[in-house]
Amino acid sequence: MDKKLLREQGQTRLKQLNPQIKQHKEQIIQSLLFASKEWGEAESVGLIRSLPFEFDTQPIFARGFLENKRLAVPVAVEKQLCFYQVSPQTEYQLSSFGVEEPLSQMKIADLDLLIVPGLIFSPKGYRIGFGGGYYDRFLADFSGKKLSLVFAEQFDDRWQPDSFDIPVQKIITDQISFGEKGVYE
Numbered sequence: 001m002d003k004k005l006l007r008e009q010g011q012t013r014l015k016q017l018n019p020q021i022k023q024h025k026e027q028i029i030q031s032l033l034f035a036s037k038e039w040g041e042a043e044s045v046g047l048i049r050s051l052p053f054e055f056d057t058q059p060i061f062a063r064g065f066l067e068n069k070r071l072a073v074p075v076a077v078e079k080q081l082c083f084y085q086v087s088p089q090t091e092y093q094l095s096s097f098g099v100e101e102p103l104s105q106m107k108i109a110d111l112d113l114l115i116v117p118g119l120i121f122s123p124k125g126y127r128i129g130f131g132g133g134y135y136d137r138f139l140a141d142f143s144g145k146k147l148s149l150v151f152a153e154q155f156d157d158r159w160q161p162d163s164f165d166i167p168v169q170k171i172i173t174d175q176i177s178f179g180e181k182g183v184y185e
Contacts, residue, residue, distance in 0.1 A: 001158040003128050010119035010128065013153045014053040022151075025174040026056055029149050032172045034063060038145045042113035044070040046083045049092065049100035054117065055149045061086075072108040074134075075101045081138040083108045097130070114139075114146045116168050120156045121148060125167030128159065139166040147172060 017025075033039050045064055050057040064071045065088055072083035076095060084104040092100035116135055118127030127148060129135055139146060147170040154173075161167070 003159060004131070006120050006128055006156060006159055007131060010154060010156070011053065014119070014151070017053075017151070017153065023056075025151050026059070028174045029055065029151075029172050030059055030063075033060070033147075033149060036147075036170075036172065038113050038147055038170065042069060042145070044072065044108060044111050045113045045115065046072045046074065046108070046111040047115040048117050049073055050117075051099065055151070057115070060115070061088075070108065072111060073100075073102045073104075074138075076132075076134055079132075079134070079137070081134050083111060097132075111142070111144045114142060114144055116146050116148045118148055118150070119154065120159070121150050121154050121171060122157050122159075122161065122167075123155065123171070125169065125171055126161040126165050127168065133164070136164050136166055140164075145169060149173075 039045075045060075047057050047060060048054075061071060071086050073086050073090075073092075074081040074083050076097065084102045085106040085108050086102045086104055091103045093103060095101045116127065116139070118129045118135075120128040125148070127135075146168045148168045150171050150173045152173055152175045
């Protein structure tokens with residue numbers, strides 16, 4: 001199936017999630033994330049400032065700051081992602097894509113854990129994002145742990161990954177947790 005159509009369908013499904021159900025699903029996924037080995041071992045974590053229809057990352061920021069983790073948010077620079085350390089006092093500006101990017105000047109090059117966003121996911125960890133290829137380019141050279149936080153509604157296996165697509169190692173969802181190479185944990 002065409003990725004553009006899947007993107008549109010994925011956004012529609014996310015936007016149609018009942019707010020109370022979405023919040024309940026987020027709580028389940030957050031508890032699994034915070035109990036995970038990846039979160040526990042990570043000293044530095046990269047993640048996005050989510051859009052309203054995406055998985056809400058604000059509780060993850062709050063927990064990360066509470067646990068004194070170094071948190072970093074991406075900034076798109078010339079078709080590449082660069083991650084900048086943030087704090088509770090960090091100020092943000094809206095990018096041309098409509099996402100919040102930090103005004104921080106402290107670049108982080110060595111993230112232990114990257115929470116990779118997306119719209120559609122396969123059980124093997126492949127994802128369809130918003131179509132810019134930013135994460136695939138970043139992940140090509142990323143050596144830390146990579147996982148995604150995914151609602152069950154985001155799974156769709158009616159597509160094939162491209163040769164440049166890079167899977168995450170772990171998917172945490174409100175119904176199933178997949179491990180490396182799609183093996184159930």
